[in-house]
Amino acid sequence: MQLELSAEDQAFREEMRTFFTTQVPQSIRDTVANGRELTKEQFVENQRILNAAGLAVPHWPEEWGGRGWSDLRRHLWLEEMQRAYVPAPLAFNANMIGPVIAHFGTSSQKERFLPATANLDIWWSQGFSEPDAGSDLASLRTTAVRDGDHFVVNGQKTWTTLGQHGDWIFTLVRTDPDVKKQAGISMLLIDMTSPGLEVRPIELIDGSHEVNEVWFEDVRVPADLLVGELNGGWTIAKFLLGNERVGVAPVGAIKRALGRAKELAGPLLDDPLTRARVAGLENELLALELTALRVAAHSSEGAPHPASSVLKLKGTELQQAVSELVLDLAGPRALGAADATGSDLPEWARRSAPTYLNLRKASIYGGSNEIQRQIIARTILGL
Amino acid sequence: MDFTYDDEQVALRDAVRGLVRKAYGDFEERRRTTREDPGFSEKLWAQLAEMGLLGLPFSEDDGGVGAGPVEVGIVAHELGRVLAPEPYLASVVLAGGLVAATGTPEQRAELLGALSAGEVLLALAHQEPGSRWAPAASAVTAREEGGSWTLTGVKEPVAHGARADVLVVTAALPDGGTGAFVVAPDADGVTREGYPTYDGGRAARLSLSGTPATPLGEPGADVTDSIAAVLDTARVVAGHEALGAMEVALATTTEYLKNRKQFGVPLNTFQALNFRAADMYVSLELAQSVVHWATMVLATGDGDRSADAAARAGLQVSRAGRHIGQEAIQLHGGIAMTAEYSVGSYTAHLHVLEQLLGDGQHHLAALAGTVADHEVLDPLAAS
Ligand SMILES: Cc1cc2nc3c(=O)[nH]c(=O)nc-3n(C[C@H](O)[C@H](O)[C@H](O)COP(=O)(O)OP(=O)(O)OC[C@H]3O[C@@H](n4cnc5c(N)ncnc54)[C@H](O)[C@@H]3O)c2cc1C
Numbered sequence: 001m002q003l004e005l006s007a008e009d010q011a012f013r014e015e016m017r018t019f020f021t022t023q024v025p026q027s028i029r030d031t032v033a034n035g036r037e038l039t040k041e042q043f044v045e046n047q048r049i050l051n052a053a054g055l056a057v058p059h060w061p062e063e064w065g066g067r068g069w070s071d072l073r074r075h076l077w078l079e080e081m082q083r084a085y086v087p088a089p090l091a092f093n094a095n096m097i098g099p100v101i102a103h104f105g106t107s108s109q110k111e112r113f114l115p116a117t118a119n120l121d122i123w124w125s126q127g128f129s130e131p132d133a134g135s136d137l138a139s140l141r142t143t144a145v146r147d148g149d150h151f152v153v154n155g156q157k158t159w160t161t162l163g164q165h166g167d168w169i170f171t172l173v174r175t176d177p178d179v180k181k182q183a184g185i186s187m188l189l190i191d192m193t194s195p196g197l198e199v200r201p202i203e204l205i206d207g208s209h210e211v212n213e214v215w216f217e218d219v220r221v222p223a224d225l226l227v228g229e230l231n232g233g234w235t236i237a238k239f240l241l242g243n244e245r246v247g248v249a250p251v252g253a254i255k256r257a258l259g260r261a262k263e264l265a266g267p268l269l270d271d272p273l274t275r276a277r278v279a280g281l282e283n284e285l286l287a288l289e290l291t292a293l294r295v296a297a298h299s300s301e302g303a304p305h306p307a308s309s310v311l312k313l314k315g316t317e318l319q320q321a322v323s324e325l326v327l328d329l330a331g332p333r334a335l336g337a338a339d340a341t342g343s344d345l346p347e348w349a350r351r352s353a354p355t356y357l358n359l360r361k362a363s364i365y366g367g368s369n370e371i372q373r374q375i376i377a378r379t380i381l382g383l
Numbered sequence: 384m385d386f387t388y389d390d391e392q393v394a395l396r397d398a399v400r401g402l403v404r405k406a407y408g409d410f411e412e413r414r415r416t417t418r419e420d421p422g423f424s425e426k427l428w429a430q431l432a433e434m435g436l437l438g439l440p441f442s443e444d445d446g447g448v449g450a451g452p453v454e455v456g457i458v459a460h461e462l463g464r465v466l467a468p469e470p471y472l473a474s475v476v477l478a479g480g481l482v483a484a485t486g487t488p489e490q491r492a493e494l495l496g497a498l499s500a501g502e503v504l505l506a507l508a509h510q511e512p513g514s515r516w517a518p519a520a521s522a523v524t525a526r527e528e529g530g531s532w533t534l535t536g537v538k539e540p541v542a543h544g545a546r547a548d549v550l551v552v553t554a555a556l557p558d559g560g561t562g563a564f565v566v567a568p569d570a571d572g573v574t575r576e577g578y579p580t581y582d583g584g585r586a587a588r589l590s591l592s593g594t595p596a597t598p599l600g601e602p603g604a605d606v607t608d609s610i611a612a613v614l615d616t617a618r619v620v621a622g623h624e625a626l627g628a629m630e631v632a633l634a635t636t637t638e639y640l641k642n643r644k645q646f647g648v649p650l651n652t653f654q655a656l657n658f659r660a661a662d663m664y665v666s667l668e669l670a671q672s673v674v675h676w677a678t679m680v681l682a683t684g685d686g687d688r689s690a691d692a693a694a695r696a697g698l699q700v701s702r703a704g705r706h707i708g709q710e711a712i713q714l715h716g717g718i719a720m721t722a723e724y725s726v727g728s729y730t731a732h733l734h735v736l737e738q739l740l741g742d743g744q745h746h747l748a749a750l751a752g753t754v755a756d757h758e759v760l761d762p763l764a765a766s
Pocket residue numbers: 125126127128129131133134135136158159160161162211361364365366367368369370371374643645646650653655656713714715716717718720
């Protein structure tokens with residue numbers, strides 16, 4: 001056991017801090033700091049800056065832009081990025097489909113997609129969930145039927161986050177309806193400009209347009225866009241969902257939000273109840289951060305560490321608790337509309353309720369927190 | 384002590400329930416109504432006036448019906464069940480309440496008569512950008528010259544302030560204390576900027592600059608205590624509205640658990656979820672007991688006891704509202720994140736009620752200051 005960072009790791013940390021605070025445009029960092037929505041252009045600009053410096057996909061295989069860092073360095077990288085209000089590389093690209101293609105893809109798929117994925121030249125969407133296949137993802141019904149050198153896809157995906165920006169969508173489709181449900185699923189990469197594919201917006205409770213339905217009607221997909229084995233999609237899905245779980249509760253961002261809440265609190269921080277609440281949250285976050293450092297929470301050999309469920313469960317709870325604190329600090333000022341012009345109420349306060357409402361999603365997606373408890377009970381506790 | 388409604392009260396409840404169900408039984412109707420200004424149905428407002436509900440708390444001499452807090456609570460409960468966006472709390476309970484408490488007999492007859500008849504919509508402009516539910520005003524100041532009064536400063540957020548026909552404005556008096564004034568929206572120096580609140584309601588920024596105003600009651604009189612008493616009454620009434628909302632949020636959730644299937648079975652197959660619904664029910668029952676008790680305390684007319692009871696009801700409802708609101712979304716999963724589905728709006732509205740009148744932590748702080756004053760709490764004791 002050792003508490004301090006080594007001199008090399010300390011220098012690494014400084015390097016990250018300097019990069020993130022000087023190389024990413026202030027306007028992008030301000031957007032994150034103020035809880036506004038990033039535009040597609042901002043996402044892309046940010047990721048290209050990171051990628052040019054080798055900081056977009058350091059966890060990928062080195063051949064494809066990875067850096068071969070230790071878990072500790074990866075932690076420091078993410079921590080410093082979030083501390084500087086730099087947006088993380090798009091999760092669909094960097095944490096989901098990139099590692100999948102690197103692990104399961106053919107060499108021509110790797111060459112075709114990985115560099116463009118790292119650089120956000122392609123914006124990926126995640127097409128897993130369906131109206132009747134949420135927690136029970138394996139019951140999905142979107143079908144892909146082989147027709148010569150194509151698959152023909154029919155069905156509907158939903159909850160597709162930022163699908164309005166998507167260039168390509170990675171999907172789970174049913175390729176064999178006659179076997180146990182997990183055994184008849186494949187992963188297909190689909191160009192979202194394909195004829196027969198339609199994206200329809202869903203309005204969320206914070207008024208945002210963040211998710212979509214994606215409809216497929218006789219969409220023809222070249223057969224070489226199958227990832228891995230035919231009917232081997234479930235294994236890939238589990239690999240991907242394990243990574244998603246780890247990425248979904250950003251400790252650094254939550255810490256940052258709590259630090260900012262203290263700034264915004266102003267005189268309210270003199271209130272002992274508020275102080276007690278902040279102190280309690282800080283301690284829980286400390287415990288979470290240390291746990292993230294302690295357990296090697298990343299997928300190894302395709303199997304996620306079961307403790308990643310602890311991080312997802314607790315991380316999302318804390319993320320929601322911090323947003324609730326900010327909402328309470330705003331108090332009556334939260335009643336101002338987020339986009340009101342000429343309001344005397346501060347913008348952060350007017351955004352606090354939409355943010356709070358929006359973050360209710362965190363305990364639902366990425367495998368709901370009930371499903372995480374199930375994983376802990378089953379795979380860790382053997383119940 | 385008797386918690387049951389008599390026949391007339393049951394009849395009142397059924398009548399209101401029937402009326403508002405016709406208007407908003409279909410949640411889509413509420414969405415349509417709140418999308419456009421003024422954010423509520425003028426037709427339903429007129430129907431509420433016709434039924435005598437807008438004049439419920441006011442004396443017959445003032446043009447009202449002379450009913451008590453129990454009846455007002457019954458109305459609020461029914462409005463809460465359908466999230467009726469009509470300004471009952473803002474206009475009748477808050478603005479009307481302050482006119483009833485401070486106005487001269489002539490002012491009361493004129494304003495409350497017109498309010499009761501549905502001819503004039505009142506709004507209370509009390510909250511200021513920097514304050515948190517304090518009964519005193521400070522940012523808007525009153526000046527007197529030769530018997531004429533003018534007001535200067537900003538009030539925000541003012542619930543339904545943009546639509547109001549008459550504004551009841553509180554202001555710091557030249558010699559200390561807070562006065563209440565009547566302001567015509569078209570008077571000199573008035574600017575109003577309305578916007579939707581995040582639950583679909585309406586609020587506004589009201590700016591006054593040397594605006595002529597008529598004192599309510601005796602000119603120059605400090606009405607801080609009356610404001611505090613009106614806020615306390617409103618807290619209890621809002622508690623009823625919250626009970627209605629929580630009741631429906633829970634019922635919607637249990638219905639969904641019975642109908643939604645995952646893993647080939649309805650969700651209520653999972654005891655983990657049923658127990659969470661059971662906990663929501665426990666929260667609701669406890670909140671209901673405190674709110675109904677507080678209503679009976681209000682009816683005694685004892686100010687000190689009412690203030691204590693209102694804080695206790697406010698605290699209990701805050702905790703129940705957050706618990707039920709958050710769990711209602713969680714137990715539904717993604718569907719409850721959509722604007723189209725009702726549950727998220729119920730959660731939002733429960734928060735808005737707290738922000739209008741004081742949140743749980745505000746009440747907890749007040750109550751924490753009194754723990755040394757009593758050995759035990761006796762809800763039945765007369766003071
Ligand atoms: C904002 C948002 C963005 C999303 N983005 C994407 C995306 O980009 N791509 C994508 O594919 N999907 C996305 N999702 C979908 C997300 O993964 C699903 O919402 C999630 O899997 C839950 O499914 P469901 O909503 O159908 O809820 P359900 O599965 O119907 O669950 C309802 C409730 O039952 C509980 N439950 C279910 N099964 C069990 C059980 N066995 N034991 C105990 N409790 C159980 C759940 O935890 C939940 O509380 C997103 C969702 C949201 C809300």
